[in-house]
Amino acid sequence: xxxxxxxxxxxxxxxxxxxxxxxxxxxxxxxxxxxxxxxxxxxxxxxxxxxxxxxxxxxxxxxxxxxxxxxxxxxxxxxxxxxxxxxxxxxxxxxxxxxx
Numbered sequence: 001x002x003x004x005x006x007x008x009x010x011x012x013x014x015x016x017x018x019x020x021x022x023x024x025x026x027x028x029x030x031x032x033x034x035x036x037x038x039x040x041x042x043x044x045x046x047x048x049x050x051x052x053x054x055x056x057x058x059x060x061x062x063x064x065x066x067x068x069x070x071x072x073x074x075x076x077x078x079x080x081x082x083x084x085x086x087x088x089x090x091x092x093x094x095x096x097x098x099x100x
Contacts, residue, residue, distance in 0.1 A: 044092055049085030056081025
């Protein structure tokens, strides 16, 4: 017996996929988030990137003033802070997406 082609396997799961997507959409419509919820999420993501970036810059400035080095610790602190902030924002977005 030959295995089904990939398109046949997908067509068997198509009703389940449609049902899942419809249920997810109906649940999202029932939540009825306001404009303020969107602004809150925007602020949460923004602050979760800005705060670590500013802390990285502050730490870098302090290191640059107290340690002589050929490298710019301020710039490294900025890059590290932004990277940490992006991971933090990604975490919060994933957490909110799981709730939906």
